Amino acid sequence: MRIEIICTGDEVLTGKIVNTNFSYMSQKLEDVGLSVHWGTTVGDDRESLLQAFQLASQRADAVIVNGGLGPTVDDLSQEVAAQAAGVDLVLNEEWLAKMEDFFSKRSRIMPPNNRKQAMLPATAEVIDNPIGTACGFAMDIGRARFFFTPGVPRELHRMLEQQVIPRLLARSGAPTTIFLKRFHSYGLGESHVDALLSGVEELAPDGSVKLGFRAHYPQLETKLVVRGTDMDEVRRKLQPVQTEVRKRLGNFIMAEDDQTLEGVVLAASTEQQATLALVETFTSGHIAARIGHLPGAEHVFRRGIVVRDRAELHDVLGLPRVALAGELDQETTEAVARAARTRAGATHALVVLIDLDAGADRIDFGGTIWIAIATGEKVAFRRSRILGGRDWVRLGAVELGLDCFRRFLQDLPVVERIDFEKT
């Protein structure tokens, strides 16, 4: 079944609001194995609306239209729907009564312009909106079934889930199930992972698993979209592919599905009853900011120290001035971690110190990143060098620091070559 979505409204078209209704609808449809083939965004403009309805009515089996059901003059959906289908607008007495009731229950008189919301195309099937005055409706235009939904998100959500999706599923015939499996990695570029995973799709029969990526530096999301008749079949098809992906990406997979790196770190810390002391320099709070505010972090996050001049650590951690003043080295980095842990009375310390290149920001501006993780028993160390400008270095250092800590907590090697570093 080919489904299209048409989002209407000047606010969405001009970018005044971000169109979260579209991604919400699209995601909900994917969740039940339906997929959207085409999305259209048009303003509160008669001609564009008519054209959008006509185009979709020729291409699609089902169309969800969002917005334009309100009481004001720029709400045009019912009017243009009637025009596109070549039918009249007719007052729906039942909806009018419902609206009058809606207002009187709130001790208000219904303003006259709300009457417009009960004017529906003659062939429309009413779709109930129990929490608002915008009347949803369905009707045929051309070869497609159109579903008209309100722009107010909470009204849309309820109508889509309770009314529109069941109608779509009933019409869809083949009830195929679709499932999305996601792996989040850090340290390997998209093309590298693409090459590493060459051929994994063939481990599932008949092209039922499709590999895709979403890069958002410094993280990469590897996605497997699986189709089957039901979740059992989906799981069977996915199994060999996901096992192979885990094997090939190995330690680089830091989280799966809805997990985040910081969530994984927090969960592992909580499980191990770890408490954390953190020291950072140029990342200037960005590492603390990833984890410290999460629910449950109050039991893990003991103390974070941010300094821009390493010499400050003399005073904060009681370290010798002379070591801090010179070039950084492994010994000093580890000493900072040990001192930070002891001072905070934490089980673990994570230290991410950065020597920035001199001069102004530029594309090959770099930083040398010195990472140490200390417990009472041992210290792990990682040195890296990242180029690509101030922001790139900072984002990379935050991720590398957190990922080293994840690896440490999971007993994986902290040092493993990544694509983004120059060694």
Add this chain to the structure above:
Amino acid sequence: MRIEIICTGDEVLTGKIVNTNFSYMSQKLEDVGLSVHWGTTVGDDRESLLQAFQLASQRADAVIVNGGLGPTVDDLSQEVAAQAAGVDLVLNEEWLAKMEDFFSKRSRIMPPNNRKQAMLPATAEVIDNPIGTACGFAMDIGRARFFFTPGVPRELHRMLEQQVIPRLLARSGAPTTIFLKRFHSYGLGESHVDALLSGVEELAPDGSVKLGFRAHYPQLETKLVVRGTDMDEVRRKLQPVQTEVRKRLGNFIMAEDDQTLEGVVLAASTEQQATLALVETFTSGHIAARIGHLPGAEHVFRRGIVVRDRAELHDVLGLPRVALAGELDQETTEAVARAARTRAGATHALVVLIDLDAGADRIDFGGTIWIAIATGEKVAFRRSRILGGRDWVRLGAVELGLDCFRRFLQDLPVVERIDFEKT
């Protein structure tokens, strides 16, 4: 000029990511007086892409296509563009060399599949992407000029602003000069500011100044779009309006145009040779993260302390346990600021402490925010209560803390009622 936007990619079509690129582009075009007439979203699918390009090429004068320029098999924009225009794909040697250089500067070998990014339609005009390997390009398809841009937001932003918009303006005919004046405020809601600024547009003749807003909690951007024949006329028309806006919004204007709150704070600190000690709790590094990494912050940002349990401040700052353990009050907050300043040997201390409500996150979850700013001579204090869920409280506290510090540095009252607080 009729402009359309085509967003490509399965992630966007399936709702896995919210399409912020669309609203970004649309808004940037609105800002310079151009408007988008139609938006289309399609997946990484040859047939849909071709159909979308063809439809837009018949309707529009200019089309911006976003996404599909990457190195992987699902990136199809160049290929389908060539097909739609009926031209061949040709290797662009210059872009290939540029990519090889891009990789070698990062001490990496270019993977073979990146070569695909240098295959462009024969009639394409290259549009530079100084920060990525995706090559932007422009070409005619049908009656429209198409502009192909990368899906990675920071690459898109730079390319749109520096390359695409100037080309669009040059094509748009009407040689009017358009200028966008922006005011950034914190603490007043959009409808409040709209009411405060009622009538300001009329201070300029013939509707040449248009007032608009963009709310992105906790900040509000107030925009004046001015049209004139040249910059002299634009400045003349803008003058009385911007003077009135500054007068009516007063101390709430924290930055203008490309300035940011943190940039204003850093500039004022630098000018006053101030150095900063920072203490934060639930904001957990988010305040430090706004300012500490900025160029020049190394001379201002002395030390940041992040704790989740206030009792830690006993050890870190040598404050009495008993004061920290009880309910917070003005005296304790000010004592923390004085101690933080003295300990760090800084000229100023900013302290933002938060008492969170108990229980799980919910829409009326709130926090009480205790702010103190200390110098050697004086201490300023501000207490606020913000409701709206954990994230809302955290975001509000970061902004309120930084804005209080801005007010302090600018000799403005630190306490002035804001719309977001419950007192």
